[in-house]
Amino acid sequence: MIRLPANMEVRVPAHLVSPLQVGIAWTEHRESVVFGLASHLATPGRTVLLVRELMPLPSEAYIAEPGHGAAWSGAATLPVLNEALARHCGIVVFHSHPRGGPVSLSNDDRDNGRRLLAAFQNIIPDRPHGSVVLGHDHSAGIFLLPGQDDYSAGGRVRLLGKGIRDLPSDNTRPVYTPEAAFDRQALLTGRDGEARIRSARIAVVGLSGGGSQVVQQLAHMGVGEIIGIDPAKAKPSHRARLIGITASDAKRASLKTDIMARLVRRINRAVRFTGIPHAIPEQPAIDALKEADIAVGCLDTYHARADLQDLCVRFLIPYVDVGLLIRPVEGGSGVTIGGNVITAIPGLFCLWCVGFLSEERLAAETGGRPRSYFEGADGQAQVVSMNGLLASKAVTEVLQLITGFAPVTEELAIKKYDGLGGTLAEWIVQPDRECAVCRHALGAGELIWTTA
Amino acid sequence: MSLETLAGEIEELRAAYGTASIAAGAPGQTLIRIAVARLPAGCTPPDTPALLVLQDGQRPQFYVKPGIRLPNGAGPRSTSLVPIAGEGWMQFSYSFPWDEGTHSLVQFVEASLRRFALAE
Numbered sequence: 001m002i003r004l005p006a007n008m009e010v011r012v013p014a015h016l017v018s019p020l021q022v023g024i025a026w027t028e029h030r031e032s033v034v035f036g037l038a039s040h041l042a043t044p045g046r047t048v049l050l051v052r053e054l055m056p057l058p059s060e061a062y063i064a065e066p067g068h069g070a071a072w073s074g075a076a077t078l079p080v081l082n083e084a085l086a087r088h089c090g091i092v093v094f095h096s097h098p099r100g101g102p103v104s105l106s107n108d109d110r111d112n113g114r115r116l117l118a119a120f121q122n123i124i125p126d127r128p129h130g131s132v133v134l135g136h137d138h139s140a141g142i143f144l145l146p147g148q149d150d151y152s153a154g155g156r157v158r159l160l161g162k163g164i165r166d167l168p169s170d171n172t173r174p175v176y177t178p179e180a181a182f183d184r185q186a187l188l189t190g191r192d193g194e195a196r197i198r199s200a201r202i203a204v205v206g207l208s209g210g211g212s213q214v215v216q217q218l219a220h221m222g223v224g225e226i227i228g229i230d231p232a233k234a235k236p237s238h239r240a241r242l243i244g245i246t247a248s249d250a251k252r253a254s255l256k257t258d259i260m261a262r263l264v265r266r267i268n269r270a271v272r273f274t275g276i277p278h279a280i281p282e283q284p285a286i287d288a289l290k291e292a293d294i295a296v297g298c299l300d301t302y303h304a305r306a307d308l309q310d311l312c313v314r315f316l317i318p319y320v321d322v323g324l325l326i327r328p329v330e331g332g333s334g335v336t337i338g339g340n341v342i343t344a345i346p347g348l349f350c351l352w353c354v355g356f357l358s359e360e361r362l363a364a365e366t367g368g369r370p371r372s373y374f375e376g377a378d379g380q381a382q383v384v385s386m387n388g389l390l391a392s393k394a395v396t397e398v399l400q401l402i403t404g405f406a407p408v409t410e411e412l413a414i415k416k417y418d419g420l421g422g423t424l425a426e427w428i429v430q431p432d433r434e435c436a437v438c439r440h441a442l443g444a445g446e447l448i449w450t451t452a
Numbered sequence: 453m454s455l456e457t458l459a460g461e462i463e464e465l466r467a468a469y470g471t472a473s474i475a476a477g478a479p480g481q482t483l484i485r486i487a488v489a490r491l492p493a494g495c496t497p498p499d500t501p502a503l504l505v506l507q508d509g510q511r512p513q514f515y516v517k518p519g520i521r522l523p524n525g526a527g528p529r530s531t532s533l534v535p536i537a538g539e540g541w542m543q544f545s546y547s548f549p550w551d552e553g554t555h556s557l558v559q560f561v562e563a564s565l566r567r568f569a570l571a572e
Binding site: 088444448 | 483
């Protein structure tokens with residue numbers, strides 16, 4: 001039995017996108033199949049399969065069978081099952097129908113998929129499994145979720161990269177309704193770009209000097225939903241940098257999430273704002289983050305960034321980090337003003353890979369004491385105009401991820417801000433390919449607990 | 453800790469706390485989740501989920517869920533929240549002697565929980 005519609009997604013980290021596309025390219029004679037090993041994340045309304053590894057079917061495993069796009073020996077599936085079992089992963093069977101427009105599983109695909117998914121579920125019952133066909137710009141698939149006997153269909157495949165590329169199934173493609181408010185923006189982003197902006201969910205973690213400007217600009221941009229995450233309340237010192245704050249908010253110690261909700265409402269009532277007055281990694285904040293397409297972190301400490309990065313790596317969420325640091329020159333006079341905008345796309349690099357996070361930095365932040373004694377970083381200098389410059393760049397990074405408006409290069413880079421020189425420059429980075437965080441946690445998803 | 457020793461320890465944990473679920477973490481890491489660990493008398497809530505993280509050659513790490521009040525009504529000091537395998541847990545500072553060769557994981561959990569009997 002097929003249930004429709006299902007809120008399913010298959011998310012592919014950036015480093016596996018090209019191998020997947022090459023692996024499923026047709027040969028002269030037949031379709032090609034690639035198995036994906038996938039963990040998952042589950043929210044109340046959605047299941048996302050997080051691809052961790054690809055295992056192409058060896059060419060000698062295919063069997064010539066007229067009437068089938070691709071047929072292979074059952075024995076060829078055993079290594080995949082063994083690896084999936086060892087890694088506590090589900091299995092996604094990928095193949096392609098290389099054409100533009102909507103694609104669908106053939107009756108043969110569907111029959112084979114049902115048979116395979118049931119067998120996979122029998123052996124690995126705690127992870128979802130899927131069979132997916134990719135076209136040039138659409139996908140289709142059937143899925144079998146843990147504890148269910150009936151199959152789910154639909155959903156989308158998300159290919160991560162410098163621009164997020166979604167391959168929707170026919171029934172999940174975002175639709176653009178022209179609006180006068182966005183007609184100038186649409187000149188850059190196009191109809192499809194506007195449709196994607198309107199359906200995007202962006203988490204903004206930290207709602208002070210940087211975060212409030214990010215929220216304001218996302219609201220003007222017309223994103224579908226902003227998830228604002230910050231447990232703090234307004235205080236008088238916020239009046240110098242928190243966009244949308246009033247004297248009354250500072251006096252009454254309003255929640256920052258409430259101030260942001262009001263700000264968004266005044267800009268565009270069609271933009272949904274979900275306020276989460278908790279800090280990462282409190283569970284309500286983690287649960288909200290899991291719903292996001294992109295996270296923008298506007299956080300003061302390396303520890304907070306490490307927590308957010310850890311979750312984004314685990315759930316394959318692109319993470320745009322914004323930071324501003326104004327401090328006195330060591331042993332001299334004057335100040336240094338530095339900052340960064342780092343877009344960490346799962347599968348390209350994380351903040352650990354590029355050395356922005358390190359055990360030494362975390363230890364220095366706590367003065368070498370255990371983290372449980374760490375009080376945070378209140379009292380650092382902040383200036384609204386500099387927050388704004390970095391926030392604007394971060395929102396532009398979000399726009400690029402959603403719409404891919406700018407051509408991209410192969411080079412990996414972060415943006416460094418020099419507040420005294422007034423420059424925001426691109427720094428080429430060479431990520432550490434042995435990064436332990438990416439090697440072990442990338443796409444790890446939800447843990448599978450066993451009681452036996 | 454050998455697999456046989458670990459299996460025995462898990463059985464002891466189940467006997468003491470009813471359920472103990474196991475998951476594989478990073479390489480060499482085993483996570484054990486205890487659904488209901490009884491807190492010292494006077495704490496609210498009276499019990500908490502708890503997490504043990506076992507890493508080869510290292511002292512176990514112990515975490516509980518946030519929101520615990522001590523018997524005197526105060527929140528415990530020197531705590532912080534950390535994400536462990538995608539879930540938020542509270543870590544805290546509390547030292548006591550521990551020897552893997554002579555102490556059991558049940559003893560480790562009980563000693564860790566005694567931290568919440570301290571008035572602050």
